[in-house]
Amino acid sequence: MARTTDAVKILERVTGGDAAMTAGRAEAKVNFDVAQLIYDARAAAGLSQSELAALIGSKQPVIARLEAADYEGHSLTMLQRIASALDLRLELRFIPRNGVRRRKSRLA
Amino acid sequence: MARTTDAVKILERVTGGDAAMTAGRAEAKVNFDVAQLIYDARAAAGLSQSELAALIGSKQPVIARLEAADYEGHSLTMLQRIASALDLRLELRFIPRNGVRRRKSRLA
DNA sequence: CCAACTTATCACAATATTGTTATACCGGCA
DNA sequence: TGCCGGTATAACAATATTGTGATAAGTTGG
Structure with missing residues (x-):
């Protein structure tokens, strides 16, 4: 068997055995968050997509893509x-x- | 002149007039920070570059690149x-x- | 010294992201 | 209605990042 590059075994050693399933979901959520992060920052600055695009040397469709949740x-x-x-x-x-x-989390 | 896509003017309006100069430097520092972020996380998990690479379905040279400060x-x-x-x-x-x-920052 | 392990570097193919243009849709307003 | 600003979508070229194998250098332990 492979010596040190067996992903499943390493995963179990590092995370305790159930991290693999969390991978895909986390990425989707982060993409959504990033889209909103960009939108919020742009809105807070009072800029249109065209204006922000100009600031970073790009074009309006690029900003539109970045702000798309998916x-x-x-x-x-x-x-x-x-x-x-x-x-x-x-x-x-x-x-x-x-x-x-x-430690212990003091719930009540 | 251009109506809304004049980068210099927008910059002045948004930042007060001196943000353009800070752009390049910030990126360099973030790259450095990210490299260290990755290294720290890997070290904390007690993994070698090969092991982490295996976990994410990649190869050791890729991790080495990511951890390079530049x-x-x-x-x-x-x-x-x-x-x-x-x-x-x-x-x-x-x-x-x-x-x-x-507002006012209460310094003293 | 030798072997094993870890990390660094190179080169090139494969894939992903951005650049760019054109166009469509919507809402506000004269 | 017609015009304008703002946003969304599509298609393709251009560029950037990742994938991959080979290899070198440094370290540790036998």
Whole structure:
């Protein structure tokens, strides 16, 4: 058998055994969030899609695509271009998933 | 003259007139941060580049590229793949830049 | 020294994202 | 109605990112 590149085994070792199923869903949600993130930033700046496009050296249809909730092609470079144009800073973080309770959670 | 797609004028209107210069630098720093973000996450999970690559269905050289501080090709899809594999959640935010003080900042 | 493991780098094919133009749809307004 | 601004969609070219295999260098342990 493969020595260290057996994905299933590694997954179990790292996550406890059920991370594989969460993969697909998370991506869909992030795409949706990103679309809204862009829309909100543009709206807050009071810009039209054409204006924002001009700011980042692009065209209006590109912004329309980015703001479509089902668009899956988001890239970091595009997000950075938008952030820079709007004088914002793009912040990225990996945060623990729910379900990995640390210590006791005092529910009641 | 162009009606609404004059980038310079829009920039001045949105940012106050000096955002164009901050664009390039911010991107370089974000790339560096992302490289470290990936490295930290992988190290925290106790995985080798080969193991992480296997988890996301890729190969070791790809991870090496992503962790190189001067790599500029980071994509959201890749970050999401890594986050999912490590059972983490990718969080994205646009935050105001320093220098855009709102109201009075009570310094002293 | 040798073997195994990890990481780094190169080159090129394969795929994904962006660029660009054209056009359609909608709502507001004269 | 007709015009205008704003947004959405389509199609294809151009560019960027990933996939893949080969290989080198550094490290650790025998």
